[in-house]
Amino acid sequence: MSLDDYGHFDVVVVGSGAAGAPAAIAAARSGARTLLIEKLPFLGGNSTAVLDTFYGFYTPGDRARKVVGGIADEVVAGLRSAGSVVERPNTYGAGTGITYLGEHLKVVWESLVEGAGAAVLLHAFVQDVVVSDARVTSLVVATKAGLRRVGAGVVIDASGDADVCLHAGFGYEAAGTVDPAQTLTTTFRMANVDHQARATIGKEELHALMVEAAESGAYDLPRREGSDHITPIPGVIATVMTRVEHAEDPTRNAADPDTLTRAEIEGRRQAIEYARFLVDRVPGYEQASLVALSTQIGVRETRRVYGDYRLTKEDVLGASQFDDQIGLCGAPIEDHHGRGATGTNWEYLPEGTAVGIPLRTLIVRDATNVLAVGRCFSATHDAQASVRSMAQCMAMGHAAGIAAAQAVNIGGMVRDVPVGDIQHRLRTDGAILELTTT
Ligand SMILES: Cc1cc2nc3c(=O)[nH]c(=O)nc-3n(C[C@H](O)[C@H](O)[C@H](O)COP(=O)(O)OP(=O)(O)OC[C@H]3O[C@@H](n4cnc5c(N)ncnc54)[C@H](O)[C@@H]3O)c2cc1C
Incomplete structure (x- = not known):
């Protein structure tokens, strides 16, 4: 079938949730011609369609430590200037939550994404991709004007469901095949x-x-x-x-x-x-x-891609640190499954610690020019049940956007971008990559 071209972009981000929107912001700010594609009529995914509280900025426990900064901080600052934000300090659960108005967040995402210079395409559903030698070269997008082809140098799969990887035939684990998939919630x-x-x-x-x-x-x-x-x-x-x-x-x-x-x-x-x-x-x-x-039901997990590294439960509970880490997570494993009265299992990291999120968990194993971020990143069921918090999704997106933009100049080869350069840029942007000893 011949398709009309929508254009060619250095970086195409599929999905604009807590992971995808920061990815588009970071890629565009790094100089890449960036397109953010979203099937809903607004940006934000779960962060605006379902929820109103960011978890993961702080470790839980008696002495909360901040573990996420950078673009995520700008999002909170944008919310504060749009209206009121309620910080709910908790020593239990996932720790301190930052509660906002979802309607404000829709506009904050738009202003940050467009302010960074990224193009946005709403009401646009990625339906297929074209792959050549492990490279996604273009995407097929369903729009109200029919199917359109979008050319891409680097693709960031932030669809939450790893739709790009599904269509490309790249490996993933379907939730439910090993452990029961986490349950769904209409808020x-x-x-x-x-x-x-x-x-x-x-x-x-x-x-x-x-x-x-x-x-x-x-x-x-x-x-x-x-x-x-x-x-x-x-x-x-x-x-x-x-x-x-x-x-x-x-x-x-x-x-x-x-x-x-x-x-x-x-x-x-x-x-x-x-x-x-x-x-x-x-x-x-x-x-x-x-x-x-909620605009739609809240989905916790569907597909988790296989990346160059797969984060595990042991990594999370042992607060493992990695040379290539691009962010931190101190949120407990919060696993929603099982029938009956209880059915949410909570498992905590040692107080005041955080696990590193390796860049390799964002690099899609079977591809040369694809990164996957957010709730479909490369992790086991248990590890995902910790690192899926929205602050961590924002941290992943921030890193992937920088990595993607840097890969554009080397033929889209995301693996060949020096991790030190990404980490340096993240630190300059205010991201937190390691806990300081205090
Ligand atoms: C009920 C529930 C409660 C939760 N509570 C909290 C909480 O209080 N605090 C917290 O921090 N975290 C919470 N979480 C976890 C957190 O919300 C998610 O893990 C996180 O929002 C995932 O972000 P994401 O960007 O990876 O995915 P999503 O938010 O799912 O975003 C993916 C985006 O991609 C778009 N998309 C998907 N497929 C396509 C396609 N083919 N083409 C175009 N666009 C596409 C979607 O429309 C969506 O906008 C909760 C999750 C659930 C479900």
Whole structure:
């Protein structure tokens, strides 16, 4: 089939989530002619379509240490100037969270990406790629004007689902084939909540109320340890409560079109049910109303590519350090799977430590000119359950954008870019590559 050309770009970034948007910013700032392709009508992926809290900036525990900076800091600064941001210091869970308004973040991403000089193509779905000698030379993109061909020097697969690698035939592990894929969550927000009344009960009491309500048979609540949290808007609470399994077949994941369709419908059904439970049974919610469902269901993992290195559980829990590390992660393994009341496993790194994220986990093993970042980077199921936090996705994107831009001048050979040059540039940009001893 002959396709109309959309143009040729030094660097093409597929997917504009917490990983892809920083990748486009970094590549464009490094002088590469960059195109960011996104299938949704706005930038941000999970960060704007599903969620409102950045985790991973700090290590959890009694003495939080900051482990991510650089472009990620600029994103937070942009949010602060757009409106209010709530920092929620936590010693448990994934540590301190930075809660923002998703609608502001959409505009912050646009302003940073376009300000860096990258071109943006929204409502554009990458459907196929052309590969020659392990090189992705062009991508086939579905647009409202039909299919278009986009030429690329270097490609960054930030689709979350490793779509570029799938279409190219590069190796990946499908979530669910070794360990159960992490469950899916439709988030929702409630307005007109009385914060003072809500604060009269803690997390454990909320969970006890969920168990009681579910066991009474009056409510269908598959997950009984979900959470709610304050937002920058007084009276508005956001939740991460619903839990959708992968149909009856645990080897499936949300990259399967039918599984994803069923999950979207089931997630919304559950959200309405949890909202009913909150209004009926939880102090502070008596006068509240559900005001928003996430734009789409939140997907934690689908495909994880095979890179030049695969980060493991042992690396994470042992806080391994690597010569080629481009960022840090102190977030615990937070593995959402399993049926019933509990089903989220938490495993922590030693207090105050962080694992390095090696550049090799972003370099796609089977390709010469492709990097994969974000939740589809090269890691085992457990390691991904730690490093998928959005601050880490931003750190990966930042590094990959620099690496891609530098590779443009050497025929797109991402492996041949001296890692020291990338690390130097990252440090200059304010990124954090190692913990200082204090
Ligand atoms: C329910 C839930 C709760 C979570 N809670 C938190 C939290 O509170 N804090 C935190 O830090 N992390 C949290 N996480 C983890 C975190 O949100 C994700 O790991 C992270 O956002 C992944 O970013 P990403 O850029 O890799 O992928 P995504 O955010 O999924 O972005 C991928 C982008 O690529 C686009 N795309 C996909 N395929 C194509 C294609 N073929 N063509 C064009 N575009 C495409 C998508 O539309 C999307 O915009 C949570 C995750 C879930 C699901």
